[in-house]
Amino acid sequence: MSVLVYTETEKGKFKKNAFEVASYANAVAQQLGTTVTAIAFGADNAEELGTYGVSKVLNVAEASLSDFNARAFALSIAQAVSSEEAKVVLLSSSTDSKFLAGILAGKLSAGYAPNVVAAPETTEPFIVKRTAFSNKGFAHTQIDTDIKIVGVSNNAFGVVENPTSADVAAFSPQINESDFSTKSVEVDKVVGKATIADADIVVSGGRGLKGPENWGLIEELAEVLGAATACSKPVSDLGWRPHSEHVGQTGKPVASNLYIAIGISGAIQHLAGVSASKVKVVINTDPEAPFFKAADYGIVGDAFEVVPELTEKLKEFKAQNA
Amino acid sequence: MKILVCISNVPDTTSKINFTDDDTKFDTNGVQFVINPNDEFGLTRAMWFKEKQGATVHVATVGEATTEPTIRKALAIGADEAIRVNAAPTDGYFVAQQLAEVIKSGGYDLIIAGRESIDYNGGMVPGMIAAMLDMNFVNTCISLEIEGENATAVREIDGGKEKIATSLPLIIGGQKGLVEESDLRIPNMRGIMMARQKKLNVVEAVGGTQATKDVKFERPAPKGAVKLVDSANIDELVNLLHNEAKVI
Ligand SMILES: Cc1cc2nc3c(=O)[nH]c(=O)nc-3n(C[C@H](O)[C@H](O)[C@H](O)COP(=O)(O)OP(=O)(O)OC[C@H]3O[C@@H](n4cnc5c(N)ncnc54)[C@H](O)[C@@H]3O)c2cc1C
Ligand SMILES: Nc1ncnc2c1ncn2[C@@H]1O[C@H](COP(=O)(O)O)[C@@H](O)[C@H]1O
Numbered sequence: 001m002s003v004l005v006y007t008e009t010e011k012g013k014f015k016k017n018a019f020e021v022a023s024y025a026n027a028v029a030q031q032l033g034t035t036v037t038a039i040a041f042g043a044d045n046a047e048e049l050g051t052y053g054v055s056k057v058l059n060v061a062e063a064s065l066s067d068f069n070a071r072a073f074a075l076s077i078a079q080a081v082s083s084e085e086a087k088v089v090l091l092s093s094s095t096d097s098k099f100l101a102g103i104l105a106g107k108l109s110a111g112y113a114p115n116v117v118a119a120p121e122t123t124e125p126f127i128v129k130r131t132a133f134s135n136k137g138f139a140h141t142q143i144d145t146d147i148k149i150v151g152v153s154n155n156a157f158g159v160v161e162n163p164t165s166a167d168v169a170a171f172s173p174q175i176n177e178s179d180f181s182t183k184s185v186e187v188d189k190v191v192g193k194a195t196i197a198d199a200d201i202v203v204s205g206g207r208g209l210k211g212p213e214n215w216g217l218i219e220e221l222a223e224v225l226g227a228a229t230a231c232s233k234p235v236s237d238l239g240w241r242p243h244s245e246h247v248g249q250t251g252k253p254v255a256s257n258l259y260i261a262i263g264i265s266g267a268i269q270h271l272a273g274v275s276a277s278k279v280k281v282v283i284n285t286d287p288e289a290p291f292f293k294a295a296d297y298g299i300v301g302d303a304f305e306v307v308p309e310l311t312e313k314l315k316e317f318k319a320q321n322a
Numbered sequence: 323m324k325i326l327v328c329i330s331n332v333p334d335t336t337s338k339i340n341f342t343d344d345d346t347k348f349d350t351n352g353v354q355f356v357i358n359p360n361d362e363f364g365l366t367r368a369m370w371f372k373e374k375q376g377a378t379v380h381v382a383t384v385g386e387a388t389t390e391p392t393i394r395k396a397l398a399i400g401a402d403e404a405i406r407v408n409a410a411p412t413d414g415y416f417v418a419q420q421l422a423e424v425i426k427s428g429g430y431d432l433i434i435a436g437r438e439s440i441d442y443n444g445g446m447v448p449g450m451i452a453a454m455l456d457m458n459f460v461n462t463c464i465s466l467e468i469e470g471e472n473a474t475a476v477r478e479i480d481g482g483k484e485k486i487a488t489s490l491p492l493i494i495g496g497q498k499g500l501v502e503e504s505d506l507r508i509p510n511m512r513g514i515m516m517a518r519q520k521k522l523n524v525v526e527a528v529g530g531t532q533a534t535k536d537v538k539f540e541r542p543a544p545k546g547a548v549k550l551v552d553s554a555n556i557d558e559l560v561n562l563l564h565n566e567a568k569v570i
Contacts, residue, residue, distance in 0.1 A: 070449075070459065070461070071452075071459065074453070094480055095461075095462055095478065095479050095480045096479070096480070098445050098461070098462075099449070099461040099462065099477075100449070101445070101446060101449060102414075102418075102445070102446040102447065102448060102449015102450045102452070102453070102461075103449045103450075103452055103453045103459065104449075104453075105414075105415065105446060105449070105450055105453070105533075106418065106449060106450035106451070106452065106453025106454050107453045109415075109533075110533065111413070111415060111533030111534040112414070112415075112444075112446050112533075112534070113534060114443065114444060114445055114446065115443055127537060129540075131443065132441070132442050132443055132536075132539070133333075133339045133348075133440075133441055133442070133443070134440055134443060135542070136338075136339040136541075136542070137339045137341070137539055137540065137541055137542065138539065138540040138541075138542070139442070139536040139538075139539055139540075140536065140537050140538040140539070140540070141534050141535070141536050141537070142534060142535050142536075142537050143533065143534050144532070144533060144534065144535070145533045145534075181458050181488060181489065182458050182459065182460060182486050182487075182488040183486065183487045183488065184484055184485070184486055185485045185486065185487050186484070186485040187479070187482065187483075187484045187485075188482050188483050188484070188485075189479065189481050189482030189483075189484075190481050190482055193481070195480045195481035196480075196481075197480035197481070198480065200569075201569070201570075225570065233503075237502070237503045237504070243464065243478075243498065243499050244478055244481075244482065244483065246498070249335055249359075249440055250335070250359045250360070250440070250497070250498055251498070257569045258563070258567070258569040258570070268335065268336055269335045269336070272335070275542070278569070279563070279567045279569050281559070281563070282548070292548050292550075293545070293548070294545060295548045296546075296548065296549065296567065297548065297549050297550075297551060297559060297562060297563070297567070298548045298549070298550050298551070299550070299551050299552075299553050299556070299559065300550065300553065301553030302553075305553070306553050306556065309556050310556050310559065310560075313556050313557055313559075313560050314560060314570070317560050317564065317570070321564075
């Protein structure tokens with residue numbers, strides 16, 4: 001028996017969330033008195049996972065499995081679960097992991113708990129704490145099936161080193177041609193820029209910025225911080241920014257370390273999607289804006305004055321602390 | 323083309339979330355229930371297929387009799403028929419099993435579900451159905467075109483989007499983008515009157531197993547007061563973020 005963790009890669013390199021889910025897997029394995037096996041698809045430095053307590057890595061080298069395909073990846077992971085006799089399977093909260101999680105759970109007849117924020121409270125019965133009601137509450141969810149799937153929330157458990165040496169073995173899942181019947185034909189993706197899903201810092205603008213022509217303000221601040229840019233729903237509805245930047249209850253969830261909200265009122269649907277961020281800073285002209293009640297730090301002031309100055313001060317700070 | 327839209331009945335987005343029975347149950351007192359927003363985008367896209375491509379649209383929900391106003395609303399928006407599986411939706415796995423049964427017996431070509439229900443945030447039902455029925459599946463779907471047996475979908479990915487070619491039968495997990503906010507329809511009087519004549523088939527649950535249960539709920543810890551920084555003193559904010567919050 002072992003704990004199996006799916007560690008995601010991007011062009012052969014592990015994503016940051018891979019180290020976080022591996023760290024989580026190690027905590028579960030210690031509770032269960034077992035070891036961690038990881039499965040990766042085309043990882044260049046698979047042994048790197050040893051740093052986070054993974055003792056064995058199944059590295060899939062098949063060219064047909066070099067690019068993400070939810071069904072083919074889910075079936076491969078299911079085969080690894082049975083060859084390793086794994087009882088607990090860990091996934092991240094990335095869009096890809098959430099895509100394959102349901103398929104995997106269906107194939108394994110396994111219960112799945114998503115958005116989990118802490119190591120299991122008990123393993124007999126198996127209970128995990130997760131966010132629910134779009135961050136307006138937490139649920140303690142008991143998984144009763146023989147195999148249990150846990151989706152770990154971004155940035156909640158953290159990366160924990162636990163050095164061991166990882167044995168890397170090639171793994172060749174049996175996947176049929178017919179399992180590739182949903183085919184990727186085109187990927188349109190920003191490269192070299194932090195994304196809302198994995199950024200440590202997110203800078204977000206609302207209707208208070210008046211129009212798309214003012215977004216340079218947001219982008220410059222984001223650039224100094226190495227942050228991803230985001231927006232409120234009306235901003236994407238108005239076409240000022242792409243839909244992929246819309247965050248909140250009906251948009252993308254944000255679980256960054258720092259969330260800076262500029263010209264956003266803080267409607268309940270917006271807050272629901274961003275409140276998992278650890279530290280929130282609000283810049284708004286209206287001292288009564290509801291967002292101030294949910295924020296850690298705030299400046300009552302005009303974005304057009306405050307933001308350029310903040311960007312300058314941060315540049316100075318970065319220069320001094322480089 | 324025969325379409326099934328899966329509708330989950332959820333608290334309105336403005337609802338205050340409270341728990342009762344020693345924090346083991348969600349308190350529905352005073353809560354307004356609505357069509358899950360992700361499903362409403364999907365239903366509206368289904369109406370487009372009905373009007374432009376002659377599709378038949380059914381809606382299904384797994385829920386007790388109290389969910390009927392929500393399913394009637396879907397009929398008022400324009401769905402042709404509704405199915406209610408008469409059971410409490412205890413967990414995602416149970417719901418997926420029930421819907422898989424409805425899909426098998428109904429012979430649908432396209433199943434439109436949502437990316438997630440905004441109450442329990444499972445995000446699992448459509449993927450589970452896809453696995454149970456070995457169907458093509460596209461999640462976080464923001465655009466869908468069907469021509470004959472062929473489907474072209476766009477899904478949101480972290481940092482962008484991906485175009486996918488696939489074929490029917492297909493299930494999607496949809497969200498905003500499938501249609502725009504401004505395309506959403508409020509049922510009119512005529513729609514509401516017509517909905518009363520439409521078929522709402524109540525079927526009993528097929529066995530099914532519950533894989534998970536929520537044993538306890540908790541509300542987030544109350545937040546401390548915000549620290550306000552004077553706009554004339556922005557250095558102070560940089561200092562706090564570095565030394566106190568330790569996030570830069
Ligand atoms: C079903 C449903 C789902 C929804 N889902 C989401 C969601 O997922 N995400 C989301 O964001 N919203 C969502 N909403 C919309 C939400 O209710 C709010 O309408 C929206 O968040 C408001 O966006 P905003 O704060 O940018 O704009 P506004 O509410 O217009 O606020 C603008 C703010 O900018 C401030 N301001 C103005 N000028 C300046 C200036 N010069 N400098 C600084 N501040 C300034 C104002 O004081 C104000 O507080 C949803 C609504 C519904 C009904
Ligand atoms: N009780 C239910 N009845 C019908 N469809 C449901 C139900 N629960 C979930 N779904 C569908 O599955 C999607 C994802 O839900 P979930 O996995 O619960 O987050 C929803 O958007 C619905 O389309």
